[in-house]
Amino acid sequence: MKEALIAFCTPDLNRPTARRAVEAVRGTDLRRAELTILDNVYDADFHHPAVMQEMLVYAAGRPVIFMDDDAIVKQADWIDRLFATATQADAAVVGCVHTAPGGETSHTGILVHSDGTTTLSRHTARSSEPFVFAPAVSSAVMLVLNDRGLAFDRQYEKYHHDTDIGIAAWHHGARVACALDLEVIHAQADYASRVSNVGDLFARDLARFQDKWLPYIQSGLYACRELAPWKPLADAPNWDVVYNETSRLKSSDADRARRQFRSLIERCPNAWHRAGAHYHLYTLDNDREHLVKCLAENPNHQKAASLLRALDYPAVLNA
Amino acid sequence: MHKDTIVFMCTPDMRRMNARRAIGSLKATDLGRAEFYVIDNGNDPQFNHSIVMNDMLRHAERTGRNLVVLDDDVEIHEYDWLNRLYAAADDLDADIVGCVHTDDGGEVNHMGIVVGRDGLTESLYDFRHDPQWLKNHATYVPTLCSAIMLIREPRRYAIDAAYQKYFQDLDVCMQAWSQDRRVGIALDLRLIHIGGATGNRNPQAARFQSEDLHRFNTRWQACLDRLYARPELRQYDRIGRSAGWMHEYMRASRLRFVDAAAARAVYERIVAESYAPEYVAGAHFHLHGLTGDINHLVRCNEVNPCHQAARTQLEAAGVAVSRRCMNGIDCRNCFFGPQAAARSASRTA
Numbered sequence: 144m145k146e147a148l149i150a151f152c153t154p155d156l157n158r159p160t161a162r163r164a165v166e167a168v169r170g171t172d173l174r175r176a177e178l179t180i181l182d183n184v185y186d187a188d189f190h191h192p193a194v195m196q197e198m199l200v201y202a203a204g205r206p207v208i209f210m211d212d213d214a215i216v217k218q219a220d221w222i223d224r225l226f227a228t229a230t231q232a233d234a235a236v237v238g239c240v241h242t243a244p245g246g247e248t249s250h251t252g253i254l255v256h257s258d259g260t261t262t263l264s265r266h267t268a269r270s271s272e273p274f275v276f277a278p279a280v281s282s283a284v285m286l287v288l289n290d291r292g293l294a295f296d297r298q299y300e301k302y303h304h305d306t307d308i309g310i311a312a313w314h315h316g317a318r319v320a321c322a323l324d325l326e327v328i329h330a331q332a333d334y335a336s337r338v339s340n341v342g343d344l345f346a347r348d349l350a351r352f353q354d355k356w357l358p359y360i361q362s363g364l365y366a367c368r369e370l371a372p373w374k375p376l377a378d379a380p381n382w383d384v385v386y387n388e389t390s391r392l393k394s395s396d397a398d399r400a401r402r403q404f405r406s407l408i409e410r411c412p413n414a415w416h417r418a419g420a421h422y423h424l425y426t427l428d429n430d431r432e433h434l435v436k437c438l439a440e441n442p443n444h445q446k447a448a449s450l451l452r453a454l455d456y457p458a459v460l461n462a
Numbered sequence: 463m464h465k466d467t468i469v470f471m472c473t474p475d476m477r478r479m480n481a482r483r484a485i486g487s488l489k490a491t492d493l494g495r496a497e498f499y500v501i502d503n504g505n506d507p508q509f510n511h512s513i514v515m516n517d518m519l520r521h522a523e524r525t526g527r528n529l530v531v532l533d534d535d536v537e538i539h540e541y542d543w544l545n546r547l548y549a550a551a552d553d554l555d556a557d558i559v560g561c562v563h564t565d566d567g568g569e570v571n572h573m574g575i576v577v578g579r580d581g582l583t584e585s586l587y588d589f590r591h592d593p594q595w596l597k598n599h600a601t602y603v604p605t606l607c608s609a610i611m612l613i614r615e616p617r618r619y620a621i622d623a624a625y626q627k628y629f630q631d632l633d634v635c636m637q638a639w640s641q642d643r644r645v646g647i648a649l650d651l652r653l654i655h656i657g658g659a660t661g662n663r664n665p666q667a668a669r670f671q672s673e674d675l676h677r678f679n680t681r682w683q684a685c686l687d688r689l690y691a692r693p694e695l696r697q698y699d700r701i702g703r704s705a706g707w708m709h710e711y712m713r714a715s716r717l718r719f720v721d722a723a724a725a726r727a728v729y730e731r732i733v734a735e736s737y738a739p740e741y742v743a744g745a746h747f748h749l750h751g752l753t754g755d756i757n758h759l760v761r762c763n764e765v766n767p768c769h770q771a772a773r774t775q776l777e778a779a780g781v782a783v784s785r786r787c788m789n790g791i792d793c794r795n796c797f798f799g800p801q802a803a804a805r806s807a808s809r810t811a
Contacts, residue, residue, distance in 0.1 A: 144506055145506055157489050168608075169476065177506065182498040183497050184465075184493040184498060
């Protein structure tokens with residue numbers, strides 16, 4: 144019997160994403176862990192938090208590495224790195240750096256704001272440690288040491304169960320860390336993007352999360368010494384929420400949306416959000432300058448680039 | 463559809479050709495009522511199939527599902543196989559159900575396993591089932607191989623982790639009968655089962671088999687009277703009787719790990735009565751192993767000079783070897799040589 148268990152969950156083992164992910168795992172060093180693939184065959188009643196909790200019970204005390212079927216490990220010694228981080232950081236829950244298929248970092252952890260909303264964060268340590276503590280990490284690749292009394296809460300429908308177990312760990316006096324020397328490609332939300340009611344599910348699960356943890360988030364979570372560097376970020380606005388709410392506001396109150404986008408451009412530290420705000424301002428005002436600024440903030444903004452080309456095309460022809 | 467079943471396959475490496483074929487064939491069938499779990503143990507030398515099977519049985523129990531166990535060297539080409547297993551289970555009112563196993567070419571290699579009173583087990587492959595106990599092309603069998611096995615009501619059963627690799631499947635079937643539950647087989651459902659895809663590569667397989675058989679017999683031999691007293695199983699009580707010298711020889715080879723005296727009696731009968739030199743030579747060789755009498759090695763070499771192990775042991779013991787053949791396989795010169803010499807001597811006389 145191996146030391147640990149990998150619980151790899153997929154709606155269909157034959158899907159190209161799942162095949163790629165399995166092939167990648169199978170090409171790594173699996174001496175420490177048994178690969179368990181759970182193909183739910185598109186189960187309409189599939190409940191991810193319940194299945195993950197069931198795997199913790201099944202593992203009977205052995206550590207469990209949870210994996211989504213759209214996460215591709217690239218490093219042969221990834222399991223050793225997860226365990227090394229668990230040891231070095233004395234952490235009960237360990238995640239890693241998630242990158243987009245193109246290689247840019249997507250997130251290192253889940254930031255929980257003081258109002259209970261969450262956002263994916265690229266926060267890294269300033270020290271030379273190969274890990275960073277985080278409020279929570281994504282369950283797309285997550286090591287849970289199964290002897291610390293941690294459990295997945297089945298009340299969540301699809302989301303926030305990973306954030307929940309992270310906050311629960313801190314609440315129990317255990318730690319959560321991200322291994323900075325381990326990267327996985329995570330084609331995030333590959334499944335969620337095919338489901339029409341994701342927004343509702345997310346909102347309902349967020350409400351459950353806030354009901355359960357808001358008092359602790361506002362009082363105890365960032366009092367932990369290890370999470371002190373996260374406190375300013377947690378107290379700052381959740382720019383994901385601001386951005387999304389302002390985008391929705393465009394159709395009902397354009398002036399207010401303009402003001403909020405301008406405010407976001409001034410205050411938000413995230414270039415991706417600033418670029419988006421410029422793009423939305425262009426759609427409100429048709430001012431070419433916003434497209435230029437959008438591309439200056441995010442040169443990969445395809446829609447802004449194509450609009451700018453279309454705008455400038457007559458000038459090119461006339462020249 | 464509500465998922466009421468976990469289909470579970472264990473493999474040392476899911477990239478192996480037989481595992482790919484097994485998974486590929488299974489995924490092409492109707493798994494509407496099932497979840498499919500694959501455990502790839504990465505050629506774990508510490509792997510114990512019984513422990514993993516029992517863990518999965520407990521998992522099925524906790525989640526309120528039934529369990530189907532599959533080996534990684536099977537192929538299923540019947541789209542509706544899972545529903546067929548359930549239908550047979552319903553018809554037979556059985557907790558444990560399997561199907562007919564065939565080789566790669568489609569020829570039956572077994573359809574259930576009978577536990578013999580001599581401590582050995584026999585696979586059924588051309589048995590004439592009592593029509594009285596046939597129900598919609600399904601019938602009762604004493605035990606089954608877990609290359610495919612549906613287990614309903616997992617709470618009633620436990621896979622004994624003390625089995626190292628074999629006989630845990632027969633054990634769970636015996637558990638069913640001992641609880642007055644039933645075990646059956648769908649005779650109209652076939653799957654390809656290569657058999658031994660993993661075990662044959664394991665140098666310890668023979669040892670595991672004999673030790674696990676010993677454990678199985680220790681646990682269940684005393685229950686056989688009650689087992690075969692059941693009306694559905696009475697038809698199988700006569701199985702296990704001798705069919706031919708090869709059968710006797712194979713029986714004795716397995717029996718020697720269970721009951722050395724009984725094995726010796728069978729070997730001595732082969733030596734005394736058989737005209738098949740390869741079995742006579744082999745019987746002498748095994749009798750040497752059982753009795754230590756080196757004359758059996760001498761006789762083995764006389765009857766079959768191709769028997770390299772006998773020759774090697776004789777030479778090591780400093781005994782002059784009268785007939786030497788270095789072919790390494792049983793060759794016709796050796797088999798025909800003594801016969802021709804004997805006839806020639808008889809003509810001269």
